[in-house]
Amino acid sequence: MDQKHDVWGWLLAVDIFLAGMGGGMLVIIGILDLFIGTGRTSLLGNLLAPVFIGIGASILILELGRPFQALRVFMNPKATLTIGAWFMSFAITFGFVYASFGIDMFFWSGWVFARKIFAVLCMVCGLVVASYPGVLLGRHKGRPFWNGPGMIILFLLSSLVTGVAAHILSGFVLPPSTLTDVLGTFPKLAAGLLTFQLLLWFGYILVKRSGGTSAEAIASQRWIKGDLSSIFQIGFLLLGTLLPLVLTLSSSQSTQAIGAALVLLGGIIMRILVIRGGEDRTWLPGEQKYRSRLPKGDETFLRAWNK
Amino acid sequence: MARYAMILDTRRCIGCHSCTVACKVHNDLPLEMIYNPVTTIGPTGVFPNVHMMNLPLLCMHCGNPPCVDACPTGASQQSPEGIVFIEEKKCISCKACIMACPYGARVPNHEKGTVQKCDFCKERVHVGKLPYCVQTCHQKARIFGDMEDETSEVYKLVNSSHPVRLLGELGTEPYAFYICESEVKL
Numbered sequence: 001m002d003q004k005h006d007v008w009g010w011l012l013a014v015d016i017f018l019a020g021m022g023g024g025m026l027v028i029i030g031i032l033d034l035f036i037g038t039g040r041t042s043l044l045g046n047l048l049a050p051v052f053i054g055i056g057a058s059i060l061i062l063e064l065g066r067p068f069q070a071l072r073v074f075m076n077p078k079a080t081l082t083i084g085a086w087f088m089s090f091a092i093t094f095g096f097v098y099a100s101f102g103i104d105m106f107f108w109s110g111w112v113f114a115r116k117i118f119a120v121l122c123m124v125c126g127l128v129v130a131s132y133p134g135v136l137l138g139r140h141k142g143r144p145f146w147n148g149p150g151m152i153i154l155f156l157l158s159s160l161v162t163g164v165a166a167h168i169l170s171g172f173v174l175p176p177s178t179l180t181d182v183l184g185t186f187p188k189l190a191a192g193l194l195t196f197q198l199l200l201w202f203g204y205i206l207v208k209r210s211g212g213t214s215a216e217a218i219a220s221q222r223w224i225k226g227d228l229s230s231i232f233q234i235g236f237l238l239l240g241t242l243l244p245l246v247l248t249l250s251s252s253q254s255t256q257a258i259g260a261a262l263v264l265l266g267g268i269i270m271r272i273l274v275i276r277g278g279e280d281r282t283w284l285p286g287e288q289k290y291r292s293r294l295p296k297g298d299e300t301f302l303r304a305w306n307k
Numbered sequence: 308m309a310r311y312a313m314i315l316d317t318r319r320c321i322g323c324h325s326c327t328v329a330c331k332v333h334n335d336l337p338l339e340m341i342y343n344p345v346t347t348i349g350p351t352g353v354f355p356n357v358h359m360m361n362l363p364l365l366c367m368h369c370g371n372p373p374c375v376d377a378c379p380t381g382a383s384q385q386s387p388e389g390i391v392f393i394e395e396k397k398c399i400s401c402k403a404c405i406m407a408c409p410y411g412a413r414v415p416n417h418e419k420g421t422v423q424k425c426d427f428c429k430e431r432v433h434v435g436k437l438p439y440c441v442q443t444c445h446q447k448a449r450i451f452g453d454m455e456d457e458t459s460e461v462y463k464l465v466n467s468s469h470p471v472r473l474l475g476e477l478g479t480e481p482y483a484f485y486i487c488e489s490e491v492k493l
Contacts, residue, residue, distance in 0.1 A: 006402060006405060006414070006415045007402065007405070007406065008402055008406060063401065063402075064399045064400055064401055064420075065398075065399060065400025065401075065415065065416075065417070065419070065420030065421055065422075066398070066399040066400060066420045066421070067399075069380075069399045070399065072379070072380035072381075072382075072397060072399050073379040073380060073399065073401065074379070075379065075380050075381045075397075076376075076378055076379050076380060076381045078376045079376060079377055079378055079379040079403065080377070081377070081379035081401065081403050082379040085379065139373075139377075139407075140373075140406055140407055140409075141373060141409050141477040141478070141479070142373075142407075142408065142409020142410070142474070142477065143406065143409075278406070281409060281411060282409055282474060282477075284346065284362070284364060284410065284411070284473055284474075285346065285348045285362055285493055286346030286347050286348045286362055287344075287346050287364070287411065289346065289347070290344055290345075290346040290347070291344075294341075295339075297339060302338065305338065306338075
């Protein structure tokens with residue numbers, strides 16, 4: 001038996017990474033279409049955004065104890081998970097519809113007004129999909145590292161920066177139909193977002209450590225000197241944030257591509273760490289000692305018992 | 308309408324774990340599942356002023372249960388009497404309720420692919436019996452009753468003994484009340 005009780009695992013981290021990245025991509029697509037014009041992002045990127053969200057949602061099904069009853073997740077409108085599931089479904093649908101406007105073989109590809117409407121829908125749904133994991137986690141009163149609105153900003157920002165990175169990479173594979181310098185500004189946008197992300201994470205850890213409850217301080221200590229510290233500092237801060245910040249400012253496209261790939265690496269690492277950081281509840285008196293004494297499930301007497 | 312609650316008198320609890328075992332037997336729980344653990348705090352202090360306390364835990368059947376709102380399928384529900392329970396056929400074990408519960412009162416059943424929890428033995432309660440852990444507790448440390456009934460022992464104890472609620476600052480309004488020695492802080 002897991003001493004920490006069963007908690008969410010890495011599959012959820014993958015889900016919210018892919019969904020968040022796809023959501024961030026949709027936000028960017030919508031903003032560019034509404035305020036600059038069509039064809040500023042790669043058709044490949046436009047198609048990949050709903051694909052990422054769909055794959056993420058599919059992966060989440062594997063986390064369920066009864067995967068064949070996954071549709072029940074749509075049932076409770078009060079639950080954040082239900083809201084997230086509905087908006088992911090909308091985002092997938094609207095994302096594919098919007099992408100179809102970029103394919104000339106469809107007779108509606110020239111319908112500008114309809115495309116604008118779906119751009120708005122993509123932007124709204126993408127924003128919700130990008131930020132809802134933060135809402136989901138931030139509402140957990142008994143999880144000291146997650147509790148509070150800060151998670152929303154961290155997840156939204158990470159979704160946007162990974163969305164930008166995904167657009168950069170897809171633009172290298174299949175350039176946008178309208179060749180302007182918009183996509184060329186994405187590396188600088190990514191660098192700006194990464195800088196902001198760096199500052200926010202330092203602020204978040206600092207507030208948790210010194211401005212919250214003792215449970216929050218203990219939970220944040222894992223990120224500073226505990227079991228999560230090396231992966232957080234090297235994997236996320238250095239490789240996933242600082243290094244790509246420098247690389248994306250390079251004039252070389254191949255260097256920018258490497259930087260964008262590292263952004264994605266940082267995004268997945270961040271989510272895995274956040275999920276792990278929420279393992280610790282506000283423990284009840286004596287509970288940790290009690291649970292530490294429970295069998296893990298592989299003891300000799302248990303194996304004999306279960307034969 | 309009744310509002311069920313439980314008093315846990317830590318002055319009487321001797322940490323025999325009979326409530327834990329009784330619950331496992333009654334609910335036919337797998338070996339790794341426990342609804343109502345009993346933790347030990349201490350011993351603390353310096354001889355001869357030494358103190359130790361046993362703390363029975365269970366689902367708090369909160370007045371504002373975060374697990375119910377977190378459940379995306381509607382499997383987690385609260386009855387009008389305040390009992391929080393899981394409708395098993397709707398549960399898909401997404402673990403949202405496990406993560407949402409600040410008391411660790413929910414446990415996954417890997418065999419069934421669902422999550423389970425203490426429901427105050429509501430089948431027994433509905434026919435006028437006590438929850439099995441209460442019936443089994445030979446020290447009478449667990450006291451179950453209706454908070455709306457002014458003649459009930461629970462009502463009297465809650466209003467006279469200044470009981471403590473665990474993690475009350477979270478706003479969950481737990482309906483498990485702890486009576487402790489006056490010098491003990493939870």
